[in-house]
Amino acid sequence: MDRAVLEAEKFLHEQIPITRAMGLRVVSHDQAGFTVEAPVALNSNHLKTAFGGSINAVATLAAYGFLWMELNDAAAHVVVAESSIKFLRPVRETIQATCPRPHPSTLAAFRAGFAENGKAQIPLRVEVTEGGETAAVFEGRFVARAAL
Numbered sequence: 001m002d003r004a005v006l007e008a009e010k011f012l013h014e015q016i017p018i019t020r021a022m023g024l025r026v027v028s029h030d031q032a033g034f035t036v037e038a039p040v041a042l043n044s045n046h047l048k049t050a051f052g053g054s055i056n057a058v059a060t061l062a063a064y065g066f067l068w069m070e071l072n073d074a075a076a077h078v079v080v081a082e083s084s085i086k087f088l089r090p091v092r093e094t095i096q097a098t099c100p101r102p103h104p105s106t107l108a109a110f111r112a113g114f115a116e117n118g119k120a121q122i123p124l125r126v127e128v129t130e131g132g133e134t135a136a137v138f139e140g141r142f143v144a145r146a147a148l
Contacts, residue, residue, distance in 0.1 A: 002028075002029070004029060004069065005026050005027075005028060005029055006026075008026045008029065008034075008065055008068065008069055009024075009025060009026040011068065011074065012024060012026070012061065012065060016061070018057070019061065021042065022038045022042055022043055022054060022057065022058070023038050023039045023041075023042040023043075024036055024037070024038045024058065024061060025037055025038070026065060027096070029065075029066070029069050031101060032098070032100060032101065033066060033098050033099050033100040033101050034062055034063075034065050034066035034069060034098070034099045035062065035096065035097065035098040035099075036058060036061055036062045036065060036096075036097055037058070037094050037095060037096040037097070038054065038058050038094070038095045039093070039094055039095075040091060040092060040093050040094060040095060043055075043058075043095060047090070048092075049090040049091060049092055050090065050091035050092070050095050050135075052087060054095060055085070055087065055091060055095055055097075055128055055135070055136050056083075056085050056136075056138065058095045058097045058128065059085060059097045059126040059128055059136060059138035060080055060083060060126075060138065060140065061097070062097035062098060062099040062126045062138075063080070063099045063124040063125075063126050063138070063140050063142060064078055064080065064142065065099070066099035066101075066124065067122065067124065067142050067144060070107070070111075071114070071144055073146070073147075075146075075147035076114075076144050076145065076146055076147060077144065077145045077146075077147060078142060078143070078144045079142065079143050079145075080140050080141070080142055080143075081121065081140075081141045081142065081143045082140060082141045083138060083139065083140035083141070084138070084139055084140075085136055085137065085138045085139075086136060086137045087135070087136050088134055088135055088136055088137070089133060089134075089135045090135070091128065091130045091135045091136075092130065093130065094130060095128060095130070095135075096128065096129055096130060097126050097127070097128045097129075097138070098126065098127055098129070099124055099125070099126045100125065100127070102122065102123075102124065106122065106123070107122070110122040110144075114144055114146070118145060118146035119143065119144065119145045119146065120143070120144055121141055121142065121143045121144075122141070122142055122144075123139065123140070123141050123142075124139070124140055124141075124142055125137070125138065125139050126138040126139075126140075
């Protein structure tokens, strides 16, 4: 597995302890985006499907992880400022969430703002899938701030 992906997973487990209990794994970070997953067995509800809060958390972490990797600055502070999620179908085995790379102009504007002001925001979208089907769609506005 890619060293950067392993470092991202280690960072998430150290800085956001619940990710360990959720069994969160970083699957990939490439030109397609950033993908994480967590087993339903550790994130189930009374119906033995994925708990909605866990789906939301995994989706949030996909966007958070994408932005953290893009900044390539472990000291930067990344937070979700606003988010919403639409649940479309149950997840039965694995919660897999992918934050696709935003349009190049959106990412460029974010990077320019961060470099110039030490702070920037960006809208990110995440798709939660299982078995090739979309189970949930997450949209959030994330803010990054340079460490003081």
